[in-house]
Amino acid sequence: MTTLITICDTCKRDDWEARASGETDGETFAALIEAAADGVDGVRTRRHSCLMGCTRGCNVAIQGAGKLNYTVGEFEPSEEAAEAVVGYAALHAQSDTGQVPYKQWPQAIKGHFVTRHPPLPSDD
Template sequence: MSTQSPTTWITICDTCKREGWDAASGATDGERLAALVEAAAKDMPVRTRRVSCLMGCQQGCNVAVQAAGKLNYTLGRFEVSEETARGIVDWAVLHGESATGQVPYRTWPQAVKGHFVTRHPPLPDAE
């Protein structure tokens, strides 16, 4: 019998626009961050997906890190950079390795420190 941990997902808001976003640039800040996170997650034990609007516009750029049966997190206020994307993915990998989704602060990548917006308990198994 497998004891494989549930898949950890990184959900990236692709409609996020940071203050000063220039429509002439084409892609939204969220689309740019999503592309960087997707590239950083390639060959890593996490999955990514894009959604249009996580409703955290005041906190953009936003991502959610989730797995069934674990604590789930929303992170935001990110600059768009490869360092940011790598930090998000590295933290999500640690989340995936944790039985509860809780990751010891001392192991957090610097790029995610100060970016946590909310933490949600896992949904109950039954009604």
């Protein structure tokens, strides 16, 4: 089953104005995640403007139909963080419930979980 990584492309970390490169931290992180996810089975990415977690930027939602869904945040837009998000999403995709045992989590994602959402009920 496919896991979707939704990346906030408007996130700006606290020091963004001082570093203003013309690109938001979210856009930088989105590009890194998209590159890391390229060719990973069961993982897709999309960008979305504002996930409303501004105090915890950079924010990402990890979602799958019929599974637990997660919001993770407070990342620096780095390759290591992007690879951790994609690594976790790949494990999420392989899980029937969306729950991934803690011991399997990539190290760089630990401490970044913000929320967990139960699966939406089916229409049945």
